[in-house]
Amino acid sequence: MPNILFEKCAISGIGETAYVRGSGKSETALQMEASLRAIADAGLSPKDIDGVIPYATGSAVAEDFITNFGIADLRLSATTPLGGAGCIAAVQNAVGAIVAGIANHVLIPIGRNGYSGARIGSRVQQLPQFRTVGEFEMPLGQIAPVQLYAQMARRHMETFGTKSEHFGKIAVTIREHATMNENTLMTEPLTLEQHQNSRMISDPLRLFDCCLESDGGAAIVISSGERARDLKSKPVYIMGIAEGHPDSPSAITQRPDMTTLGTAKAAPRAFGMAGVDHKDIDVAEIYDCFTYIVLCQLEDLGFCKKGEGGDFVASTSLGLDGPMPINTHGGLLSQAHIIGMNHIVELAKQLRGEAGKAQVRDAKIGLVTGYGDMGDGGVAIMRA
Amino acid sequence: MEIERIRPSLNEDTKPYWDGLKDGRLLFQKCGHCGTIRHYPRQVCSECFSMNVEWIEASGKGKVHTWAVSHHAFHPFFKRDLPMTFVTADMDEGVRVCARLRGDGVIPSIGMPVRVAFERLDDDLTVPVFYPA
Ligand SMILES: [Zn+2]
Numbered sequence: 001m002p003n004i005l006f007e008k009c010a011i012s013g014i015g016e017t018a019y020v021r022g023s024g025k026s027e028t029a030l031q032m033e034a035s036l037r038a039i040a041d042a043g044l045s046p047k048d049i050d051g052v053i054p055y056a057t058g059s060a061v062a063e064d065f066i067t068n069f070g071i072a073d074l075r076l077s078a079t080t081p082l083g084g085a086g087c088i089a090a091v092q093n094a095v096g097a098i099v100a101g102i103a104n105h106v107l108i109p110i111g112r113n114g115y116s117g118a119r120i121g122s123r124v125q126q127l128p129q130f131r132t133v134g135e136f137e138m139p140l141g142q143i144a145p146v147q148l149y150a151q152m153a154r155r156h157m158e159t160f161g162t163k164s165e166h167f168g169k170i171a172v173t174i175r176e177h178a179t180m181n182e183n184t185l186m187t188e189p190l191t192l193e194q195h196q197n198s199r200m201i202s203d204p205l206r207l208f209d210c211c212l213e214s215d216g217g218a219a220i221v222i223s224s225g226e227r228a229r230d231l232k233s234k235p236v237y238i239m240g241i242a243e244g245h246p247d248s249p250s251a252i253t254q255r256p257d258m259t260t261l262g263t264a265k266a267a268p269r270a271f272g273m274a275g276v277d278h279k280d281i282d283v284a285e286i287y288d289c290f291t292y293i294v295l296c297q298l299e300d301l302g303f304c305k306k307g308e309g310g311d312f313v314a315s316t317s318l319g320l321d322g323p324m325p326i327n328t329h330g331g332l333l334s335q336a337h338i339i340g341m342n343h344i345v346e347l348a349k350q351l352r353g354e355a356g357k358a359q360v361r362d363a364k365i366g367l368v369t370g371y372g373d374m375g376d377g378g379v380a381i382m383r384a
Numbered sequence: 385m386e387i388e389r390i391r392p393s394l395n396e397d398t399k400p401y402w403d404g405l406k407d408g409r410l411l412f413q414k415c416g417h418c419g420t421i422r423h424y425p426r427q428v429c430s431e432c433f434s435m436n437v438e439w440i441e442a443s444g445k446g447k448v449h450t451w452a453v454s455h456h457a458f459h460p461f462f463k464r465d466l467p468m469t470f471v472t473a474d475m476d477e478g479v480r481v482c483a484r485l486r487g488d489g490v491i492p493s494i495g496m497p498v499r500v501a502f503e504r505l506d507d508d509l510t511v512p513v514f515y516p517a
Contacts, residue, residue, distance in 0.1 A: 135392045136424050137482055140511055141468050143390070143458040150452035151472055151482075158450070158494045203453035203467075251424055253472045253482040258450060 003240070003273040009095045010235035011382070012105070012223040013042025014345045016216070019183050019336030021115040023215035027059035030111030030217030032068055038219040043232025044105060049221070051076030051103030053090040055110050055339060057127060065107065076103040081129065082243065083372020084287050085262070087341045088380050089243045094222040104227060110341040111217030129373045132250040146210055146290065148252045148374060150202035153292040156259045157204060160307035164204055166314060167291035168195035170326075171208045171333055173318045174288060178330025180357035185212055186334035209291040211332035218341035220348070236348045239365070239381045240274025242266040246375035255375070259307075261293075263369060263377030264300035270379035271302070274365075278303055281381070282363040283350050284324055285343035287371040288331040297369055301379065320360060328358040340370045344380070351384035387461045391509060398425045400439050405510040408502045410442040412477055423479035444500035445517060446473035449480060451492040471514050473498050483512045490516050 015037025017023075017030055025033070031054070039046050046069035052062040053076075062077030076097050080089035087108060094106035133148070142148065156162050175190035190208060198207040228235035244265030248255040271277070278301075286301075288294045295309040303324070304312035318326045329335045329346035336342060347368040349355045355363075370378035394402050401424075404411035414421050415429035416436025428435055454468040462468065469485040471492055481500065485492060492498075497517035504510045 131393075132424050135394060135398060138459075139390045139392050139509065140470075140482070140484055141454065141457070141459070141462040141465060142470055142482065143462075146456075147452060147454050147458070147470065150454075151450045151470065154452050155450035155494070200453070200455040203455060205452075253480050254424065258472075 002275065005095050005099055005238070005241070006273055006275070007237045007239055008099050008225055009222055010225045010228040010237045011220050011344070011348045012228040012231050012235060013038040013040070013044065013221040013233060014348045015039070015041055016183060016218045016342065016345055017111070019185060019214055019216035019338065019342070021185065021214060023113055023116065027111045027113055027117065028064055030215070031058070031060050031109040031219065034111060034217035034219040035065070035107055035109045038107070038221050041233050042221045042223070044221065047071055048105050049107045050074055051094060051097060051106035053078050053080060053093060053106060053108050055079070056081035056086055058110070058112065060109070060111070076106060081373070082370070082376040082378065083129070084289060084340050085243060085370035085372045085376040085378035087339060087344055088241065088368065088370035088378025091222060091238065091344070091380060092241045092243055092378070095238055095241060098222065098224050104223065106222045107219060108222065108341070109217065109219040110339050112339070113215045114337050115213045115215050129250060133374070137253070145374070146205055147202045149290050149292060150205045152252060152258050152296070153204050156292065156296065159259065160310065162295065162310035164196065164206070165192065166295060166310040167209050168192045169313050170291040170294050170318065171195050174327045174331045175334045176319060177325070177328050177358050178334035181330050181335060182356070184330045184335045185214055186330060205290060205292065211289045211337050212334070214336040214338070216336050216338055218338045218345050220341070220344055234352045234384055236351050236382050236384050239276065239383055240270040240272065241380040242269035242273070242378070244377045249373070249375055252374050259296065261296055261300050261371065261377050262375050263297050263371065263379060266377045266379045267301045270381055274381035276365055276381060280365050281324055281367045283328060283347070283360045283366040284326050285328070285347045285366070285368040286326050287340045287343060287369045288327055288333045289371065291333070293371055294326070297371065297377070300377065301367070301369070320358065325360050328355060328360060343368050347382060351382060389461045389505065390459055397427055401425050404439065405502060405512060410444055410481070410500050410512060411439045412442050412479060413437050414440045421477045421479055423481070442500070443476045446475040446481065446498055448492045448494055448496040448498060449474045450494065451485070471498060473514060481512060483514050485514045487516050
């Protein structure tokens with residue numbers, strides 16, 4: 001018997017603003033702009049929205065949407081504080097709420113000035129999820145996620161023989177995809193040599209192993225499959241979805257296995273719910289705050305065994321000519337850092353056949369991940 | 385203008401740890417019921433759920449679990465310290481400690497023995513550091 005949530009809900013609308021450095025707009029305005037586009041894409045009125053799950057540490061709360069849209073009876077306001085896994089977690093919550101009859105059309109907006117506003121490195125200390133790192137590691141000089149992830153990457157490299165060139169191949173492929181996209185910060189190709197010559201930020205992670213800081217907004221509307229079928233755009237059905245939290249979630253340094261993310265717990269649940277196998281995935285949008293995190297997720301998702309990510313990346317094309325192209329929009333590494341909502345939007349475009357130059361031929365089933373807060377993972381599997 | 389350093393926002397649960405460092409002692413929490421040692425300090429023993437806790441002085445000895453070298457400071461205070469080598473060590477007590485590695489030109493590797501020392505930064509703050517053992 002299929003899972004009670006299997007294909008019950010769909011992405012009914014998607015919307016994005018321009019992705020730029022220096023938006024000149026407030027973060028809330030970016031969210032409103034992206035939301036209005038997603039709602040129009042669905043063919044709904046803003047007043048039809050009866051659930052909102054705003055970004056947990058963002059500028060806007062559900063009340064802002066009630067006020068701006070004149071929503072008469074909002075039935076669901078929630079947040080999902082999982083950092084970059086928060087968007088997938090929000091979809092999971094929306095699906096549960098819709099199937100339970102709590103809401104009909106749930107809006108999930110993201111909007112941020114990651115470039116022109118407070119820099120990412122400087123604001124993590126304020127988050128309760130980072131309190132432990134904030135107390136015990138930041139006073140020593142270990143402040144930004146890249147410094148922690150460098151220690152994870154080093155452990156992987158020394159334990160399994162993973163190389164910086166493996167990270168480089170991920171960066172080069174994702175950049176190639178960004179150059180096919182019109183709404184992207186990075187427009188020029190990247191070579192492996194450029195990657196290898198880029199400056200060390202936190203050894204072993206180089207500049208081109210790190211995501212961009214950018215401004216922009218993106219949003220989706222989740223509706224029941226039944227309602228979505230009658231709306232304007234082609235529904236993208238949610239086949240399987242799950243979130244997973246790693247052991248020692250608040251301190252990477254204390255994590256028993258530093259090379260395994262919460263993704264490893266979410267993946268079997270998402271695949272099980274979807275009832276599909278890894279070979280069925282035609283396209284994958286994998287949260288790419290850092291190249292290493294992509295490699296680690298490929299393992300935790302089960303596309304290869306733990307420790308074999310380096311060989312997998314070296315021997316398999318992750319590009320449009322390969323069996324499973326990844327990050328066809330350019331990802332956080334080369335398109336923009338929109339907390340992974342740009343990954344969800346891109347997967348919907350791929351499955352709707354609207355992905356332009358980077359369209360994967362016959363993309364029927366796709367996977368998208370979220371990752372954040374030092375190890376939380378989200379996995380969703382969808383079809384149009 | 386002098387740049388303010390980042391200070392720990394300690395509370396009732398964690399103050400003994402910082403007070404220990406000021407005295408030149410590395411303290412870990414030990415469950416007052418089942419004896420499990422834990423770090424970083426927290427409220428409940430995840431083995432037996434007891435909230436009784438005692439503090440034990442650690443041996444200060446461990447082996448490198450992983451490491452990284454920061455070439456970019458994410459706070460202006462640390463610019464003068466670049467590059468900074470961070471080591472996370474498996475301590476003899478079974479928990480991990482993350483600290484800067486001291487010692488000229490030392491390149492760590494997994495399994496390398498280290499020992500804890502203490503650096504007094506000012507009257508209010510002493511931090512742990514590692515030296516090769
Ligand atoms: Zn106990």
